[in-house]
Amino acid sequence: MELSKNFQHNEAELKWYAHWNESGYFKSVPDERPPYTIVIPPPNVTGVLHMGHALNNTVQDILIRRAKMQGYNTCWVPGTDHASIATEAKVVNMLRDMGIDKKTMPRDEFLKYAWQWKEKYGGIILKQLEKLGCALDWERTSFTMDDDYYAAVIRVFNELYEKGLIYRGVKMINWDPKAKTALSDEEVIHRQTNSKLYYVRYKIDSEVEEYITVATVRPETILGDTGVCVHPEDERYAHLKGKFCFVPLINRRVPIIFDEYIDKEFGTGALKITPAHDINDYNLAQKHGLPVVDTLNEDGTMSEAAQLYIGQDRFVVRKAIVEDLKTSGNFVKEEDYSNQVGFSERTDAVIEPRLSMQWWCNMQELVKPALKAVVEDEEIEFHPAKFKNTYKHWMGTIRDWCISRQLWWGQRIPAWYDLEGGLYVAQTSEAAHAQYAAKKPELAAKHPELRQDDDVLDTWFSSWLWPMEVFGWNKDPNNKDLNYYYPTNTLVTAPEIIFFWVARMIMAGYEFLGKKPFDKVYFTGIVRDKQGRKMSKSLGNSPDLLKMIDDYGADVVRFSVVITSPAGNDLLFDDAQLEQGRNFCNKMWNAMRLVKGWEGRCQKGLDDSQVKFAMDWMDARLATVSQELTEMIAEFRLSEGLKTIYSLIWNDFCSWYLEWVKPGMEQPISKNVYDRTIAIFEQLLQLVHPYLPFVTEEIYHILKDRVAGDDLINRQLPVLTTPDAQILKDGLMLQELITAVRDTRNKNQLKPKDQIKLWVDSDNQAFYNKVQDILKKQINAGEISFTTEPKQGTISIVVQTDKLYIEAAATAGIDTTAQKLQMEKDLVYYQGFMASIDKKLGNERFVQNAKPEVIENERKKYADAQAKIKTIEESLALL
């Protein structure tokens, strides 16, 4: 077979993904093996794959593939989230493009369109995950609005309602005037914004002409003012006790109240109270019995209650009212002001605090076991652990969760009302009617219809059940899958949704199943561009991931997102990483081509004693790295793990090992060496496979003919062995020798082709005998001989405590100044080094306090340095 010079990814990726999938390797059913389970953070049905998904899902895939090789029954559950606000917005837009207004449409019809939209576009992101190579158990694909899932959400609502944890009430909520729905606190993003602070004076109701000046950034809310508040100890306003003033333009007479809440230093020290549109004002109004005037419509225009500007947008009014205040003489001044403004996470509209009737979930009880599990018992581990603090802080200050949304796409709130406003919460309409009939038989007989609540539940009110419901909790909480796979092992997610999702899943797990949903949570970083900016559509700095996969291959994309992404740190994405990944795949590919080329040149019975050292050394390196990698992956240090294997393959295997065992041109190779090389190669491929599944599977199969079912993805990792420390040490010495001689050649313009003769003055001749053929080949020495005498007319160098003399045709007249300088530099360094150890060992307190092994080590270092200095001095004397 003719092998191309570089790895061709496109065909190989399609081929292997199909093969894995069709062979059922992704499929999991409970068996006697221990499970390793991950549930995917379900992407929005509206989603398309972006860098964040790539990182997140690559990490999960690495964990899954690695666990599979360790003998676990791995199960990675895919699925999507119905994402009520985002999806509804998409459908509304689609309808608008079709010339249809949502408002003119009944709910059922809208939902029909929504489902059509979901069927058509909802699966795109899952297809894209296939391209990335994700080993997902597709038969388990779930959706948060599947029938069973829907029922589970309704059931949970009922259970919490019956426990008294869910209630209906009027409270100040975050109102998104664009989506026309309430948002939870978590869905509001606060951003520092440049605003104006307007000073406006309100006339006091008294005989004399007197005013009180307030400062506000939202002058349009003046129309909803029902009071003015000052600090009780503020002498400037003490005389206003019991007085009233007039709201400008509309002349509403409102009281001046006194409360310690007021910050005397801020503005004028006087605060206008707009209870309907500010949470703090609302609280003050409640305390002081002030009325509430809601001046806003649901779309952010002024309502009738505002009296003025009715129907005009709040931001238009903000400008208009300033002009009108100027005209009326109430305007004092304006200042530039920077403040935090809340924006909707979904629509980016400026949030209006608004009083409204919503459904709430009391969190006080739910929080307790969830807090304990993470913070006290550490039953659930967070990686990195720093997020424990964030979690603890939030859980400690949690408030009730606003769970109703004024939307149609989602789980409709299972609450029904009779004509008198009576409320019936039930799992089904029938059950609600039964309640009604039992409670109000007369009314029910006359007016049997009940009206269901129009709102749906917050999307997160369904996602919090994800780890349990994907295994069919609602239908049978004692089913085989749930018992086997739950609690899941690891959750991999972004720190941004620690409150939205992670915390609530933990609460739901304990509340409804009495068990945690997962053992460990691994928080990935946020993907940023080279300049450290978050990737976003508006900045246009988000690369086209699918094109990237096409151009470079999924392996390379995976490589590039993992390599710079230490646990919990942000990931700065740069094209240079793509190149590095591509080069690495190519490196492995070419190593394969080299080894593959030996296949026909194998001979049995060849003397391979001279390369035995190379093989033993490579085995020891493999054993070392296997051990390290196991630890790193267990600690989620995935990027470090990849770097470690990268270096093992590129440096140890390709640059050293293959060069050491490589036969001369057209020369035969020992069958034994060939077989061991293949075995080593296979193990290397196996270590990288979780990171780069496609290229490794492809090479694995080209390297050797495989029987059906012998696929890399399935190979089990060998048991860890302890590496031979002496061989590792010898390997380092050999590398050091080779590098030192090559460096010397370089510095003395000795061409690689010029053969040299090497004299060695060492008391470890056995070592040189063991590696001499390798050494000869690597430094192009015709001969290596031992000596105890300095050799005249050679270049002398020192490696560790051995003296080497390089003799070549051209060495006689070579300039040794540079070398001399280097040696003198080394000498100074080692003398200083020795002196510092000497001082330390001479320090009584050190000898008393330091651990014995530390002292022992210092003594050894001292002796080594001493020997080294002696050697250098001897060599210097020669020059």
Add this chain to the structure above:
RNA sequence: GGGAGCAUAGCUCAGCUGGUUCAGAGCAUCUGCCUUACAAGCAGAGGGUCCGCGGUUCGAACCCGUGUGCUCCCA
């Protein structure tokens, strides 16, 4: 305002329990090579006041305090 975190080579970061063969890696840079697996490569090399200051300690990149600069979360 409350909380969390970061500062080490030009860049991105390691450095896990304090112990100079521990100041490291990758990328980038420089020098020399088209050596028959790979120029998407090979062989070498250079590069650092471990943010400033103070303290603890026999010993500090590491622990403590403080200053400066930056980031994130919450109100």
